Amino acid sequence: MSSLLECRSLDAGYVKGRPVVRGFDLALEPGRVTALLGPNGAGKTTVLLTLGGLQPALGGEVLLDGVALPKGSARAAARKGVVLVPDDRALFTGLTTRENLALCRRRGGTTIDQVLDFFPALRKRIKVDAGKLSGGEQQMLAVSRALMLDPRVLLIDELSMGLAPVIVEELLPIVRRVATETNAAVLLVEQHVRLALTIADDAVVLAHGATVLSRSAAELIAEPSILERAYLGETVAVSAGEK
Numbered sequence: 301m302s303s304l305l306e307c308r309s310l311d312a313g314y315v316k317g318r319p320v321v322r323g324f325d326l327a328l329e330p331g332r333v334t335a336l337l338g339p340n341g342a343g344k345t346t347v348l349l350t351l352g353g354l355q356p357a358l359g360g361e362v363l364l365d366g367v368a369l370p371k372g373s374a375r376a377a378a379r380k381g382v383v384l385v386p387d388d389r390a391l392f393t394g395l396t397t398r399e400n401l402a403l404c405r406r407r408g409g410t411t412i413d414q415v416l417d418f419f420p421a422l423r424k425r426i427k428v429d430a431g432k433l434s435g436g437e438q439q440m441l442a443v444s445r446a447l448m449l450d451p452r453v454l455l456i457d458e459l460s461m462g463l464a465p466v467i468v469e470e471l472l473p474i475v476r477r478v479a480t481e482t483n484a485a486v487l488l489v490e491q492h493v494r495l496a497l498t499i500a501d502d503a504v505v506l507a508h509g510a511t512v513l514s515r516s517a518a519e520l521i522a523e524p525s526i527l528e529r530a531y532l533g534e535t536v537a538v539s540a541g542e543k
């Protein structure tokens with residue numbers, strides 16, 4: 301049986317014939333959180349942009365339910381349930397929290413009230429312009445907007461960008477809840493590696509555009525030295541089965 305979302309030998313990048321990520325394989329399952337880790341410039345954002353349809357794949361394929369996703373169409377990806385929360389949050393700063401959410405409302409889809417059950421702190425800020433929210437609240441709003449689209453696959457780029465660790469500690473467990481309660485597959489790029497692993501099921505490490513490690517998050521928590529070696533670019537038996 302095919303996975304919910306699969307990358308097969310995906311080449312991703314910005315210039316034809318010069319991929320920055322090469323031969324990337326990935327399988328995402330409903331309700332599971334996968335942390336996509338790796339040093340700066342490894343290609344993590346490039347993978348998310350490609351899966352979210354903001355960059356066309358340069359090679360290989362991305363399949364949803366075993367069917368190829370159209371290349372380079374964010375609209376098509378979102379329609380099929382693959383939704384990106386970008387690291388710049390992409391909010392309409394002059395619109396209120398409610399207005400930002402209402403713009404993503406779909407007929408018969410998740411309601412603003414249902415989404416705010418994940419982020420009760422936003423209820424008190426519903427009439428405030430997005431530009432006047434704190435960094436943490438803005439991030440909550442960015443994730444909430446994505447949830448309004450009823451994602452089957454939620455791609456989250458650097459939730460923690462510019463946020464204090466204490467805020468990240470509050471937000472990441474909510475991401476876990478979202479996966480568990482909505483059954484979405486979550487692919488999470490996160491620099492707070494230890495925190496990300498505490499809420500993830502699986503982890504993939506990219507270095508210089510190639511996968512150097514793919515293990516369960518629990519294994520990497522138990523044996524952090526494996527992760528350190530992968531960050532240094534060493535290929536540490538890509539999956540546990542290859543040990």
Ligand SMILES: Nc1ncnc2c1ncn2[C@@H]1O[C@H](COP(=O)(O)OP(=O)(O)OP(=O)(O)O)[C@@H](O)[C@H]1O
Nearest residue numbers: 314315320338339340341342343344345346347506
């Ligand atoms: N718009 C772009 N045009 C050309 N090259 C780009 C573009 N964006 C990123 N790159 C290059 O692609 C490579 C991978 O970048 P990417 O942002 O995907 O890495 P990353 O793992 O997300 O890094 P970070 O953790 O620093 O965000 C880098 O060499 C980067 O310079």
